[in-house]
Amino acid sequence: MSRPSTKPRSGMRDFLPRDIARREYVVSLVRRVYERYGFVPLETPAVESLAILSGKYGEDEKLIYRILHRGEALRRVLDRAENAAALGADDLSEEALRYDLTVPLARVVAQYGGVLPKYFKRYQIQPVWRADRPGKGRFREFYQCDVDAIGSRGRIPEAEVLSAVSEALSELRLDDHEIRINHRGLLRAVLDVAGVPEDLGTSALTALDKLDKIGVEGVRTELRERGIDDGAAARLLDLVAADEDRGDPKARVRALAARLGGVGEDVAAELAELFEVLDVTPAVGRVRFDPALARGLGYYTGAIFEVRLTDFGSSVAGGGRYDGLIGMFGKQAVPAVGCSIGLERILVVLDERGLFPPLRVGPDAVVCWFGVPAACVLSVARTLREGGARVEVFPDAAKLGKQLAYAAQDAVGARFAVIVGPDEAAEGMVSVKDLESGEQVRVATSEAAALVARGPGALEAPSKAT
Amino acid sequence: MSRPSTKPRSGMRDFLPRDIARREYVVSLVRRVYERYGFVPLETPAVESLAILSGKYGEDEKLIYRILHRGEALRRVLDRAENAAALGADDLSEEALRYDLTVPLARVVAQYGGVLPKYFKRYQIQPVWRADRPGKGRFREFYQCDVDAIGSRGRIPEAEVLSAVSEALSELRLDDHEIRINHRGLLRAVLDVAGVPEDLGTSALTALDKLDKIGVEGVRTELRERGIDDGAAARLLDLVAADEDRGDPKARVRALAARLGGVGEDVAAELAELFEVLDVTPAVGRVRFDPALARGLGYYTGAIFEVRLTDFGSSVAGGGRYDGLIGMFGKQAVPAVGCSIGLERILVVLDERGLFPPLRVGPDAVVCWFGVPAACVLSVARTLREGGARVEVFPDAAKLGKQLAYAAQDAVGARFAVIVGPDEAAEGMVSVKDLESGEQVRVATSEAAALVARGPGALEAPSKAT
Numbered sequence: 011m012s013r014p015s016t017k018p019r020s021g022m023r024d025f026l027p028r029d030i031a032r033r034e035y036v037v038s039l040v041r042r043v044y045e046r047y048g049f050v051p052l053e054t055p056a057v058e059s060l061a062i063l064s065g066k067y068g069e070d071e072k073l074i075y076r077i078l079h080r081g082e083a084l085r086r087v088l089d090r091a092e093n094a095a096a097l098g099a100d101d102l103s104e105e106a107l108r109y110d111l112t113v114p115l116a117r118v119v120a121q122y123g124g125v126l127p128k129y130f131k132r133y134q135i136q137p138v139w140r141a142d143r144p145g146k147g148r149f150r151e152f153y154q155c156d157v158d159a160i161g162s163r164g165r166i167p168e169a170e171v172l173s174a175v176s177e178a179l180s181e182l183r184l185d186d187h188e189i190r191i192n193h194r195g196l197l198r199a200v201l202d203v204a205g206v207p208e209d210l211g212t213s214a215l216t217a218l219d220k221l222d223k224i225g226v227e228g229v230r231t232e233l234r235e236r237g238i239d240d241g242a243a244a245r246l247l248d249l250v251a252a253d254e255d256r257g258d259p260k261a262r263v264r265a266l267a268a269r270l271g272g273v274g275e276d277v278a279a280e281l282a283e284l285f286e287v288l289d290v291t292p293a294v295g296r297v298r299f300d301p302a303l304a305r306g307l308g309y310y311t312g313a314i315f316e317v318r319l320t321d322f323g324s325s326v327a328g329g330g331r332y333d334g335l336i337g338m339f340g341k342q343a344v345p346a347v348g349c350s351i352g353l354e355r356i357l358v359v360l361d362e363r364g365l366f367p368p369l370r371v372g373p374d375a376v377v378c379w380f381g382v383p384a385a386c387v388l389s390v391a392r393t394l395r396e397g398g399a400r401v402e403v404f405p406d407a408a409k410l411g412k413q414l415a416y417a418a419q420d421a422v423g424a425r426f427a428v429i430v431g432p433d434e435a436a437e438g439m440v441s442v443k444d445l446e447s448g449e450q451v452r453v454a455t456s457e458a459a460a461l462v463a464r465g466p467g468a469l470e471a472p473s474k475a476t
Numbered sequence: 477m478s479r480p481s482t483k484p485r486s487g488m489r490d491f492l493p494r495d496i497a498r499r500e501y502v503v504s505l506v507r508r509v510y511e512r513y514g515f516v517p518l519e520t521p522a523v524e525s526l527a528i529l530s531g532k533y534g535e536d537e538k539l540i541y542r543i544l545h546r547g548e549a550l551r552r553v554l555d556r557a558e559n560a561a562a563l564g565a566d567d568l569s570e571e572a573l574r575y576d577l578t579v580p581l582a583r584v585v586a587q588y589g590g591v592l593p594k595y596f597k598r599y600q601i602q603p604v605w606r607a608d609r610p611g612k613g614r615f616r617e618f619y620q621c622d623v624d625a626i627g628s629r630g631r632i633p634e635a636e637v638l639s640a641v642s643e644a645l646s647e648l649r650l651d652d653h654e655i656r657i658n659h660r661g662l663l664r665a666v667l668d669v670a671g672v673p674e675d676l677g678t679s680a681l682t683a684l685d686k687l688d689k690i691g692v693e694g695v696r697t698e699l700r701e702r703g704i705d706d707g708a709a710a711r712l713l714d715l716v717a718a719d720e721d722r723g724d725p726k727a728r729v730r731a732l733a734a735r736l737g738g739v740g741e742d743v744a745a746e747l748a749e750l751f752e753v754l755d756v757t758p759a760v761g762r763v764r765f766d767p768a769l770a771r772g773l774g775y776y777t778g779a780i781f782e783v784r785l786t787d788f789g790s791s792v793a794g795g796g797r798y799d800g801l802i803g804m805f806g807k808q809a810v811p812a813v814g815c816s817i818g819l820e821r822i823l824v825v826l827d828e829r830g831l832f833p834p835l836r837v838g839p840d841a842v843v844c845w846f847g848v849p850a851a852c853v854l855s856v857a858r859t860l861r862e863g864g865a866r867v868e869v870f871p872d873a874a875k876l877g878k879q880l881a882y883a884a885q886d887a888v889g890a891r892f893a894v895i896v897g898p899d900e901a902a903e904g905m906v907s908v909k910d911l912e913s914g915e916q917v918r919v920a921t922s923e924a925a926a927l928v929a930r931g932p933g934a935l936e937a938p939s940k941a942t
Contacts, residue, residue, distance in 0.1 A: 014527035016587040016805045019571055022521035024584055026591070027598075030517045046861050048839035048868025050889070051496045055488035055617050056522060056573070056603065057541070061480035075523070078542040078569050080607055088564075094557035102568060103544050105485055107522070118490055121482040125492070127887040129871055132493075137522065141546055151521050162871035166850055170869060173854075283850075290855040339482045373514035384632055384749075388639075389756040395512050402514025403636060405595055405628035421593040423516070 021142070021150030027423070031369040036182065036356055037135055037155070043178040044133040044157050047170055052132040054114035056139075059105050062339070066113050068308075073140045076103035107139040111156040112335065112348070119160060120339035129161040131170075135353075147358055158348030160336055165284050168313055168331065168347045173291035175317065175327050175349050180292065182356065183365050186320045189293060190300035191259070193281045194310050194330070196266070199274025200301065204246035206238055214238055215304035218250065222302075226251050250301040259285045259299035266301055284313055309335045315349065322359055327351045372423025373402040375442070375462040378413035379430040390430050390440060390455055397459020401428070418445040426462045444469045487608070487616030493889070497835040502648065502822055503601055503621070509644040510599040510623050513636055518598040520580035522605075523571050528805070532579050534774075539606045542569035573605040577622040578801065578814070585626060586805035595627040597636075601819070613824055624814030626802055631750050634779055634797065634813045639757035641783065641793050641815050646758065648822065649831050652786045655759060656766035657725070659747045660776050660796070662732070665740025666767065670712035672704055680704055681770035684716065688768075692717050716767040725751045725765035732767055750779055775801045781815065788825055793817045838889025839868040841908075841928040844879035847898040856896050856906060856921055863925020867894070884911040892928045910935045 018024050025033065041051070063074060079087060079102055091097050108114060111134045119130065135155045144150060157174060159167035172189055179187045197215060206214045217232040224232070226247055233243040249269060260282045267278030281299070288297050305314045305328060312331030319326060329349030337344040360366055375394065379387045387403055394401045402424065404413045410429070417427045429441040429450075440458050443450040449469045453461060461468050484490050491499065507517070529540060545553060545568055557563050574580060577600045585596065601621045610616060623640055625633035638655055645653045663681060672680045683698040690698070692713055699709040715735060726748045733744030747765070754763050771780045771794060778797030785792060795815030803810040826832050841860065845853045853869055860867045868890065870879045876895070883893045895907040895916075906924050909916040915935045919927060927934050 013805060014525065016528070016583045018521050018587075019523050019525060022523060024521070024587070025517075025519040026588065027516035027518065030519055045839075046866050048842070048866060050493035050838055051491075052493065053491040053496055055484050055490070056605070057485050057488060057617065059480065059485055062482070072547060076544040076546070077573075078544040078565060080542070080565075081538060084565060084568075088560045091560035094554045094560040094563060097554050097560060099544060099546075099550060102550075107543075117482045118492075121484075121490070122492065125887060127885055128882065129868075131868060139522070151523065159871065164850075164872050166854065166869055166871040169850075169854055170857075170871075173858075287851045287854055290851045291858060339479060372516055373511075376514070384630075384635075385753045385756045388632065388635055388753055391636075392639075392757060400512050400514060402595075402597060403632055405625065405632040405636075406630050416594065419593055421591060424514075 019150070021144030021148075023149065023151070027371045028369075031371045032357060032360070032366055033153075033353070035366060035369055036353060036360070037153075039181055040155055040178045040351060041133070041135065043181060044174055046177075047131070047174040049131045049133040049157055049159075049174065052115070052118060052134045053136060054108065054111075054118060054134070056108055056137075057105050058108055058114060058117070060100075060103065062117055063106055063109060063113060067109060070109075070140075073142055074109050075107040075139045075141055077105045077107070078103055108136070109140060110138055111136060111154050111350075112158075112332075115156070115158060115160075116336045116338055119336050119344060123340060129159065129167075131157075131159045131167075133157040147354060149354060153353040155351040155353050156348060157350075158346055160344055160346045163333065163345045165280070165287050168284055169287045169291055169293075171329065171347055171349050172288060172297075172315060173293045175329075175351060176291070176293035176296050178351065179317065179326070182360065184319060184326070184356075184359065187296060187317050187326065188320075189297045189315055189317050190303050191281070191284070191297060191313060191315045192300050192303035193277050193313050195277035195312065196263075196274050196281065196301065197304060199270050199277065200246065200249050200266075203270050203273055204249060205242040206246060207242075210236065210238055212308070214246065216306070218246070218302050219304040219306070221251060259297060262299045262301075281313065305330060313347070317349075319359060322355070324355065325352070326355050326359065370423075373400040374424060374465070375399060375401050375426040375428045375458075376413070376417035376422060376424045377401060377403045377428045377430060378410060378417060379404065380407075380410050380413075381432040382430055382435045386435050387430055390428065390458075393455050394428065394459045394462070397456070397463070399459040399463045401462075414443070414445070425465060426468075428458055428462065442469065485616070487610030487614075489615065489617070493837045494835075497837045498823060498826070498832055499619075499819070501832065501835055502819060502826070503619075505647055506621055506644045506817060507599070507601065509647060510640055512643075513597070513640040515597045515599045515623055515625075515640065518581070518584060518600045519602060520574065520577075520584060520600070522574055522603075524574055524580060524583070525571050526566075526569065528583055529572055529575060529579060533575060536575075536606070539608055540575050541573035541605045541607055543571045543573070544569055574602070575606060576604055577602060577620050577816075578624075578798075581622070581624060581626075582802045582804055585802050585810060589806060595625065595633075597623075597625045597633075599623040613820060615820060619819040621817040621819050622814060623816075624812055626810055626812045629799065629811045631746070631753050634750055635753045635757055635759075637795065637813055637815050638754060638763075638781060639759045641795075641817060642757070642759035642762050644817065645783065645792070648826065650785060650792070650822075650825065653762060653783050653792065654786075655763045655781055655783050656769050657747070657750070657763060657779060657781045658766050658769040659743050659779050661743035661778065662729075662740050662747065662767065663770060665736050665743065666712065666715050666732075669736050669739055670715060671708040672712060673708075676702065676704055678774070680712065682772070684712070684768050685770040685772070687717060725763060728765045728767075747779065771796060779813070783815075785825060788821070790821065791818070792821050792825065836889075839866040840890060840931070841865060841867050841892040841894045841924075842879070842883035842888060842890045843867060843869045843894045843896060844876060844883060845870065845896040846873075846876050846879075848896055848901045852901050853896055856894065859921050860894065860925045860928070863922070863929070865925040865929045867928075880909070880911070891932060892934075894924055894928065908935065 137153050201211045213236045263278050263282045309332045310330040311333045314330035316325045317327035331347040333345040336346045391401050391403045427443045440455050441452045667677045679702045729744050729748045775798045776796040777799045780796035782791045783793035797813040799811040802812045857867050857869045893909040906921050907918045
């Protein structure tokens with residue numbers, strides 16, 4: 011048999027230790043911020059039944075990873091089929107991989123409604139799978155960081171979700187993040203007043219959403235191509251694009267509402283209220299009203315938001331209010347507002363901008379040895395570990411030079427070698443060598459742990475050691 | 477359409493916040509110990525190609541979750557098939573869910589050999605999927621905590637793996653864990669000397685492995701049923717079961733070697749050496765030689781081990797040396813030794829024994845409010861968070877009693893309510909209420925964070941506050 015390819019599947023990735031350190035840095039920081047806001051963690055299985063997933067993702071449903079029936083169940087289907095061509099995916103599978111974290115949340119709320127608090131504020135950071143065409147920054151297995159507040163129709167949960175996301179991005183030192191906010195109700199009112207026919211509304215919004223990328227004339231052309239007459243297009247663009255400058259978002263929302271002549275007044279008041287409360291949160295100054303923001307997903311019912319960075323083409327987070335979705339598996343509607351941080355994009359930006367802090371990967375020291383029994387070496391390692399150092403032991407008897415060369419490799423990640431030879435062993439000492447500077451000192455084994463755990467510079471400035 | 481079931485798939489589980497806190501407690505402790513030993517993390521995709529997975533799991537291969545072909549690829553197979561009955565799972569899938577963490581490790585070592593250090597010490601804690609019949613403690617999605625040292629044939633990595641596992645179990649306060657050790661080479665020698673025919677060797681070991689559960693007579697009966705003659709069975713049992721008492725494992729290994737008359741002498745020396753070095757590690761005193769230990773998996777080539785607790789029927793960890801597996805996708809053999817902790821079993825035991833420490837889930841406090849604007853409430857929450865408290869804000873205007881009742885619910889997990897009314901707001905104060913004792917104090921908002929972050933008893937002993 012030919013040797014199979016050992017690459018990961020297309021669009022999927024192996025995470026080596028350094029990759030994991032970076033991912034962990036972001037994930038643990040985001041979790042910490044979310045928990046500061048009272049959000050609690052939830053995890054759901056990778057596999058969901060197709061009865062739960064079907065009909066939720068429109069034409070993207072074809073991207074779902076389905077699980078093939080097994081054993082008898084598969085045999086039965088195949089043996090009973092009149093002919094193979096009459097079979098389809100639905101005959102061959104009844105479960106599939108998680109496609110997002112929102113539908114599982116809806117399932118969980120329906121299943122454990124009695125156990126969960128009425129206001130369920132959960133975050134969920136888990137991979138999802140989509141058989142999309144892989145590309146730069148687009149993967150088939152990728153993590154979502156969702157944060158959602160279930161159970162209230164008010165502004166407070168909206169402000170809390172946005173504030174938590176903003177605080178997380180600030181702590182990641184993405185200080186240029188900007189939160190664009192709009193409201194589905196306001197969009198509906200705008201389309202209405204502009205005279206866009208109702209059946210073309212969604213199509214018009216898809217064009218409008220590109221305003222940032224293709225500009226006013228680009229959108230005008232696309233609206234025409236989508237069958238919206240020039241008069242309606244002009245009115246639409248006049249309403250949403252005329253006011254592209256910044257400024258107090260509350261005032262801008264009210265100004266738009268005034269131009270709409272009463273239509274959407276309630277919605278505008280709601281949105282102004284959101285801007286007002288955001289002023290006292292850490293998101294203050296990051297918030298902008300964007301009347302052209304549409305967001306693709308059809309399920310939003312109220313405020314919608316998108317977080318962008320100044321020099322990064324796509325959004326790094328997005329979300330909104332969706333009062334119709336969480337209740338879909340239960341008996342009553344459950345209001346909800348949420349936001350999802352795009353972990354993979356954040357990682358790209360932090361890397362491009364050099365914003366990762368120094369992240370420790372691998373041991374502090376490798377114990378290298380010669381002329382002493384293995385038990386002596388393991389005993390030194392134990393002392394070092396008990397002293398708080400992270401220690402690898404060179405596993406085989408090899409020349410010391412070879413051991414030190416191994417320890418100094420970037421792939422190992424150690425800063426120090428702790429050398430144990432017969433002289434050292436006889437005196438209860440070890441030699442600690444800084445693998446970067448080459449400096450070397452001999453210390454009592456009991457003192458070595460504190461030295462190597464101190465990291466770079468530990469040997470150069472012994473006077474500062476205490 | 478009828479409402480679909482919202483239960484997780486059979487054998488799979490939703491993890492609610494309290495479940496996650498317990499899992500996180502174990503996983504982060506285990507990770508910390510593994511990293512102390514210089515092991516580094518690895519993660520691989522959930523989906524692997526069947527070319528990688530096939531032929532690795534014997535008859536358990538039928539338990540693999542296969543991914544159905546999508547779109548055109550599926551259509552092509554179905555349309556070209558002569559008849560459906562001629563089709564099988566291999567025609568309908570080419571990728572599948574990860575079944576264990578060892579085969580992906582072998583793939584990673586082949587793929588990134590040039591980047592990884594020669595001695596690659598990795599741990600991997602991720603879910604695997606097996607379509608096994610679900611049962612008590614047996615799941616279809618479950619986590620494995622694997623720790624493996626690649627690249628050396630020596631005793632040091634074996635001792636390091638066992639020591640790390642033992643230290644992790646000790647830190648989890650599973651102080652009664654016992655590590656049973658045997659050697660595949662010794663088993664082969666024993667079978668040989670006992671006169672068990674070579675083709676019945678594996679079958680004999682399967683019976684022998686049950687010695688603990690069914691006793692000497694049970695094994696004798698089973699050996700007979702498996703076609704091993706009574707003489708060979710008696711000699712086999714005499715060699716491995718006669719010496720069931722404890723005692724210095726090194727001496728016991730040497731005694732067995734002496735009885736084998738030279739066969740397996742090298743192996744016995746190797747095993748005695750392992751016992752000797754283990755004496756200086758934290759595993760000292762936990763180690764026992766068990767000449768009847770066989771371990772099911774066929775791929776072990778050297779030392780094998782299994783970790784048990786006194787009152788728990790099945791093992792909580794197991795592993796061994798397997799020098800033939802990691803190199804299977806590459807050009808040369810790669811020696812390896814590893815161990816896997818059974819996370820799900822550990823969780824069961826810690827729960828049964830009440831060994832989980834108090835784990836914080838949910839916010840420290842819920843901010844409850846009346847007669848003040850939402851912005852005022854969010855501003856208080858911000859101050860509390862900046863002071864280091866984890867805070868949820870009651871999202872809607874409701875009667876204070878209702879808010880307090882919500883905050884006091886076990887499902888919310890808060891110990892305190894922070895109450896903001898018009899009086900408090902006017903003075904820059906809040907009332908902090910201990911939801912368990914009912915005690916309530918009014919303090920400056922700036923002081924409330926330290927109070928609620930202190931947890932139970934914070935209000936009772938204000939003199940100890942500083």
